[in-house]
Amino acid sequence: MYENPRLILDSSNPPEPGQITWRSPSNLAIIKYWGKYGQQLPRNPSLSLTLAASCTDMMLDYTFKEEGDSHDLDLTFAFHQEPNEAFHAKILAFLNTLTPFFPFLKQLNLNIQTGNSFPHSAGIASSASSMSALALCLCSLEDLLFGSLQDPAEFDRKASYIARLGSGSACRSIFPYAAVWGETSLVPGTSDTYAVPLEDHIHDLFKDFHDDILIVSTAEKSVSSRAGHALMDGNPYSEARYAQARSRFATLLDAMRAGDLATFGKIAEDEALTLHALMMSSNPSYMLMRPESIAIIDKVRQYRADTGHPVYFSLDAGPNIHLLYPGEIIHEVRAFIEDHLKEHCEDGYVQQDWVGEGPEEI
Ligand code: PMV
Secondary structure (H helix, E strand, C coil), rough: CCCCCCHHHHHHHCCCEEEEEEEEEEEEEECCCCCCCCCCCCCCCCCEEEEEEEEEEEEEEEEECCCCCCCCCCCEEEECCCCCHHHHHHHHHHHHHHCCCCCHHHHHHEEEEEEECCCCCCCCHHHHHHHHHHHHHHHHHHHHHHHHCCCHHHHHHHHHHHHHHCCHHHHCCCCCCCCCCCCCCCCCCCCCCCCECHHHHHHHHHHHHEEEEEECCCCCCCHHHHHHHHHHHCCCCCCHHHHHHHHHHHHHHHHHHCCHHHHHHHHHHHHHHHHHHHCCCCHHHHCCCCCHHHHHHHHHHHHHHHHCCCCCCEEEECCEEEEEEHHHHHHHHHHHHHHHHHHHCCCEEEECCCCCCCCCEE
8 A cells, every 4th residue: 555666766866864753652452452364454443542651762863875885774773772683683674574665765774773761671562662653753754755745644644554564553653642443434534554543532531541550570471462363363252352342342432432431441441351361262371460460450449449439450461450540530549559559560660651642753
């Protein structure tokens, strides 16, 4: 769709060296994407909240190659000012797959410096923030060199499309507050190949909304998301799951339009537990929740029953608990975390986050 062989620079009129920097956040899916086909295409539509504090900064420098330089992609790379062979290789391999979309990349010497606002070992997935930051840098570069992405909606759509190729969930990080990825008749303009903004379809209370991430374990996941998605193909519940996700999506959309927190929270929790139940019912079966995850879930449910406060939990593909609540009860909830939940976190670590306005060029 976005392949474009005409995006080639004229060597008789080379561009000046330049630099582009984006800050892009992570996101938390409320309706989960779990199971895919083809080239990172989702089996069901997903809906996420865009975060604010958990983000990646990425700086891309470029210079036009001299005559006689190699025609291969040329990338130097640093993560938190240090060389990082594993990340370097991963990004270079990804960029190589993107040359049909950005053929001019081979005409440039590229340098990427990147880092996350949260510790690398925090157990917070950085693929959504890093892949969206990279996609945004590449789209800005294309626009700078060719003026071909002047329309902001078209810019975002291509950035989302490219981010998806790096990590499916990353395509949702491009948009403020909330996003939908996956074709559904319920939201106009949706596609399996990129996400769309949901800002105009949600109640204002979701724009002042918190997601404090309780870090139960910083250990590397025993099963990657890639392997987890693949196991859905043999999962006996997969078809029922995709139908369930569609049905919950419809209910969630109504609840988010209306500002119905109780329904929102019930679906967020059901989706988190379904994701982990799918892992447990995969063959081979695996489990990413830890005893501390369950201890926190029990306490959150009890706290809600005792106080009536709309506080809900979610999980990503890991043991850490995301605590979701509206801004108006922040003092009560932060005290609850401090007094009762922190003790279950590794070294008492909590990453405070909230729903944000999406990526920014800096
Ligand atoms: O984007 P991936 O391939 O890492 O998959 C992410 C899947 C979940 O985070 C578990 C759910 C989601 O929709 O973000």
